[in-house]
Structure formats: C-alpha cells, structure tokens
Amino acid sequence: MSIRRSWLALGLVPAMLAVAIVLPFALYWGEIPSPMATHWGFDGAPDGSMNPGLILVLLAGFFGVVWLGAVRTAGRLSGEAPSFLAVLYGIGGLLAAVGWLSVLANRGAADWMRADTLGALPVALVVIAGVVAAMLGWVLGGGSAATQPSVPAPALGGVDPQLTIWAGRGSSRILTIVAGAVIVIGLATWSIATLLLVLIGALMLTFAEVRVIVAGGGVLVSHGWLGFPSWKIPLGEISAARVEDVRPMAYGGYGYRVRPGVRAIVMRGGPSLYLERRDKPDILFTVDDPITGAGLVNSMLEAEPLPS
Amino acid sequence: MLLKLDPGSGRPLYEQIAAAVRRAVAEGEVATGDRLPAARELAQSLDVNMHTVLRAYKGLREEGLIELRRGRGAIVRKGATGPASVHQMIVALADEAKRLGLSTEQVVEMLRKELG
Numbered sequence: 001m002s003i004r005r006s007w008l009a010l011g012l013v014p015a016m017l018a019v020a021i022v023l024p025f026a027l028y029w030g031e032i033p034s035p036m037a038t039h040w041g042f043d044g045a046p047d048g049s050m051n052p053g054l055i056l057v058l059l060a061g062f063f064g065v066v067w068l069g070a071v072r073t074a075g076r077l078s079g080e081a082p083s084f085l086a087v088l089y090g091i092g093g094l095l096a097a098v099g100w101l102s103v104l105a106n107r108g109a110a111d112w113m114r115a116d117t118l119g120a121l122p123v124a125l126v127v128i129a130g131v132v133a134a135m136l137g138w139v140l141g142g143g144s145a146a147t148q149p150s151v152p153a154p155a156l157g158g159v160d161p162q163l164t165i166w167a168g169r170g171s172s173r174i175l176t177i178v179a180g181a182v183i184v185i186g187l188a189t190w191s192i193a194t195l196l197l198v199l200i201g202a203l204m205l206t207f208a209e210v211r212v213i214v215a216g217g218g219v220l221v222s223h224g225w226l227g228f229p230s231w232k233i234p235l236g237e238i239s240a241a242r243v244e245d246v247r248p249m250a251y252g253g254y255g256y257r258v259r260p261g262v263r264a265i266v267m268r269g270g271p272s273l274y275l276e277r278r279d280k281p282d283i284l285f286t287v288d289d290p291i292t293g294a295g296l297v298n299s300m301l302e303a304e305p306l307p308s
Numbered sequence: 309m310l311l312k313l314d315p316g317s318g319r320p321l322y323e324q325i326a327a328a329v330r331r332a333v334a335e336g337e338v339a340t341g342d343r344l345p346a347a348r349e350l351a352q353s354l355d356v357n358m359h360t361v362l363r364a365y366k367g368l369r370e371e372g373l374i375e376l377r378r379g380r381g382a383i384v385r386k387g388a389t390g391p392a393s394v395h396q397m398i399v400a401l402a403d404e405a406k407r408l409g410l411s412t413e414q415v416v417e418m419l420r421k422e423l424g
Binding site for chain 2: 159160163164165166167168169211213214215216217218220222225227230232289292296
C-alpha cells in the first residue's frame, strides 16, 4: 500500500468508523436503560440484555483489534489492499450500524424489555452499512486501478530445461483469515451449524493458496493445506507463457474465475503466470516470481519438438 | 524458487535433488525461512516416488540445512548458506576425485594439509 494513501486509508477513515461506533453511546447514554437490550429474537422482540458499557467495549474493542492488526500487516500486502480495506471497513460499518440500532431501539425505554422491536428493515440496514463501507474500502485500496501491460517472458538462459524445476506460490491472506474466522465462529456457536461452518471454513482454506511447479513434462497445480485438488497441465497443451498483471475485479473477484477464453486462479492482485493453451482456454495463476516460471515454460517449449 | 539438477551426475536422484537445493541455498536463490516445494508435489511434478524426495529432504535436515515441520513443510534454516556452499564444493571435489581415480585417503590427506 503506498505511503501516500495509508494515513488516510489506515488512519483517518478507520478513526472515523471508531467514532461512529462510540457516538450513539456518547450521545444517548442518559436515555438508555442499564442493562440495555442487546439481542432480539426472530419475532422482533428483545430477548437478551447486557450492560451498555460492556457492549460498547466489545464493539469498539473488537474493531480496535482488527484495526491494529490491519495497521501491523499493511506493509506486507502487495496487491491485496482493496480486499484488505474492504474487510476492515466492512467490519467497522457493521459494528457502527449495530451500535446505532441497538442504542436507538433502547432510547427512552424504562427497561431493556421495553426496547423497540427490530424487524427485517434494521437488519437490512446493518448489512447495507457493512457493504457500503466495504465498497469504500475497495475503492480506497485502488481496486479499480489500471492494469499493467503483459510482460513477455524470455526463455531462461543458461539452464537445461530438462534439469530445471521452478516452484511458485500464491496465497490470499484475506481468504485465510476469513476461513479461520468462519471455523472459529462455527466452533464458538456450538450448534448444528458448527459442522457446516467448519467444513465451509476448511474448504475456503483449501482454496486460499495455490502452488505451481514447472518441471519435467508440464505444470503441476496444487491447492491449499491438503495439496488437493491437484492436477497437471502437460507441456503439449501449452503454446506460450507470459506474465499478466491481474486486477481481481477484472476477473470478477477472487478464487477460480471463469472468463471467455481464460480461467484464472486469483489469490491476490498483481503479476501472474499466464499460460496460453492450444485447444483449451488459457489459464493463469497469481503466484510469486511468475517471470522465472514463464521463462522456464518457454525454455521447455523451445526444447520440445513441435507436435506433428 | 529455481532448482537446477546437475547434468551428467551419476548420483542417485535423491542426492541430485538434495544437491540442487544446496546449490540454490548457496547461490542465494533460496533464503532463510523460505519453504521448499511440498515433497509430494515435487515428486509428482518429476514423476518420481514421493519417498525419493523425502529421502533428499531428510538428508538435508540431517545436515542442518532445513527443518521439517508438520503442516509447515521444509523450511530453510538460519545460517544454512555457508555449510551449503561448502557441502556443494565437497560434492564437486568427490566427483572430480573419482574421475581422476584418486583414493579417499589421498583426498582426505590433501584436505587435512589445507585445513591445518
């Protein structure tokens, strides 16, 4: 993330979100009961309460921890800034909306059971607040930045393609964190949903990393902590390799993306290893040091006799 | 990460793989803390048995070049560069000595004189 923007993106905006979380409590402290209603059932009536000070500390504290984590890891982002900020701001927006709605529902009530009912509309507002904040984060992170031109990858000099191996890796810190959060939340809410959430988290974790090995007769692709799924692209299928700059939004997001003529495994924004294929759609992987990997593929192609 | 196997080496494949890793570490191609390719995947891409690669990795662990950690894989240890380049030279020395028909005792004697 560029230094120019980080004071705004990681300083000013999150600070404003933190203020937004604290503000309703500050404004209406004298008008809310203690304990205040903090949980509403499906019928819209309040069915759980908590000390207002405690809920404020939880909301602001959680956002503070996420903000601190964001500031600490910001230096190592390289290409993930849009989604990173989107998650940070999305959480801030959600928490602020939750705080505002809870306080306003409790405002003027003599005790927590007499707080306003909250139906579908307030829940929708919370979600919208989160999404709008996330979109702001995406834009501020440069999500719609222009793409760099393709980079041809000259065949590697001084190597015997038969005896050389290249390995590259690309992972999405965001997906890893979200997958971890899903698993933790699944375990925390010990219920029927736990198994499903843990499985979903495990699946997300699998697709949070891609590894590519260029060796022998082709390109091996593997995923995640299991190493499965894994498949091999034979050299015979490939016509050329190059480096392609990837803006995730141009491919519709993260993960396994399908576009006309190309399949993209997008873990992060930035340079990717792009393989042009003869009779199949092209395929790309956002892995590190793709120029060496592409160079080796091109070396192997030069050394191979053309198919008859 | 780029690994280069030695041409014309008569050594078994697991030794060639270990030598390629040592060479990459010695040349600075691979840094401390870098993770080597997963053994199963490297074996798959080379079309060899996974145990061949594991044998290479275990040898490198015994030399102190890498650590093998469950879940993390093979990680290059701090301070590996020096020993790696020395080991590489020893391998080259051994190959040359064999080619010239020198005995082990002759080579060890020469080494002893140099190391003092």
